[in-house]
Amino acid sequence: MKNLKAIFLIFSPLVIGWIALFLGAYKVNPLMVLKIILNEVFHVFNLRDSAEKAIIIDIRLPRVLLAGIVGASLSGSGVVLQGIFRNPLVDPFILGISAGAAFGCAITVGFFPHWSIQLNAFIFALLAVALTYFIARTQGEISRLPLILSGVIVSAFFQALVSIVKFLVDPHKLQAIVFWLMGSFSLADWQTLKIAGLGALIGLLPVYFMRWRLNVLSLSEEEAKSLGVNVKRERLILIVFSTLAVATATSVCGIIGWIGLMVPHLVRMTIGPDHKVLFPLSLTAGAAFMILADTISRTITNFDIPVGIITALTGAPFFLYLLKKGGKEAWGK
């Protein structure tokens, strides 16, 4: 039964990705979608260039893949953050990492156009998570509520900084900055896809190999130490790499919240909390979830609604549900 669920989660991004490719303002036959993609990869059918082909290959496919990569990055780092902070109520958005990264992007576009957006996003995301960590770490172990509160503070702080940048920047660049605050895949192309893919790979691969350690690190600090774990060092490694994935994701599509909170929970409810399985399945489920959210955001109305709105509309009630369910425990240590 568990295996069946796991298989379902593994293949979910493929199925949902396929559905996402044929849905949209321009309807494409589902089988034709498969044919076009097979042709693109293996050159088997000798298809002629057509509007359909252009829409699938140049517009929808990069967008679906980008959503998948970003979804995997965000929920993967959600698993990491929840694990090392022993706190099921956090994700990169709540801890201010996304806001830090967005600020890095905004100042690059606004004032330092020759610098690397991803590098700045990474630097400020790291700064944000470090701030959150040290504000929350008053005495010894970090407890749940202080961590969330300091995340909220840091997030608000960096969003305010982005607003200052918006205010100061030349109006032509304003639109790009607004984009980082909303979260959207509408600018996806093969170039951004390469960047996001590389960031996700570098960020998530080491975490993938360390995933079982998360079981140990999710114990109390003292206990993890007594099991031979260098807690500070391993936490640092995991935070740096998952922050890299989040920063790159944010640099290509803006702030998208809540998904890193929801997906790990949903997967944990389906197959259990063992990080050895939880982490990889959260990557695929996160990809599927994000593709689904993006597909909804571009097909539900005639406009391309920023996907961040969709995830927030589902995420906030989900957070409340977790609080209610966890009761006192959720707020406790």
Added chain:
Amino acid sequence: MLEIKELWFKHKGQKEDILKNVSFTTEKRRLTVILGPNGSGKSTLFKCITGIWKPYKGSILADGKEINKLSHLERAKIFAVVPQEHEPAFPYSVFDIVLIGRAPYVGLFSSPNSKDYKKAEQALQILGIYHLRDKPYNKISGGEKQLVLLARALAQEAPFMLLDEPTSNLDFKNQIKVLSKIKKLAYEKGLTALVTLHDPNLASLFADKIILIKNGKIVAEGKPEKILNEKLIEKIYGVKVRIVQNNGFRLIFPILETSCINKPLEAQK
């Protein structure tokens, strides 16, 4: 063998020593119990041994080796710690928890291999809790949890086992069960078990050796029947007791000021 020699410890920035010139030894295959009132320094002693509190004066030798400079990883291969309270943030299965005991042998970028899985399964079998394997750890009883943590310590394959108040949350039966298991494990697996307890009767029943500690100082050490006498217990706990013997068992019970035993209080008037 664990040798503690002239150990002094105080917390950073504080004047008073918490451990004062503590020296004792414990032996392989034996269960050594540390007995002492609240705040006497038992947990502090454990934390010095496991490297949580540093630095201390004096020396701690495990099989002749000074452990002061060891890393957490090296320590974890020597000492298995059974924590008293343990609430994982996530509802891991019993097996996941036991497998975590293999952490010192699993590389930073890898996961447990088939050998680790086997060791974890064996540990469950040895403690007779294999049937709990797939149950969520947070849904089993306190006594079962303690056995699971013992299994984890066993999977850790460390020659020394440290248990801080392993019986404090357990009912009568489970206290006996858990201590019997610890004693048996120590004997059969050739481990050195060091346990803190609060109940002098349990200590006298199970300990091969008792170390009495008060205010960070060792008051007495030796076999239970040798050192547990009425005077010493009164000195340590400030409670008058009487010791009765029956079939070689010794029972320590308090002499209460008001003789309210077995009677409602108003009957005394």
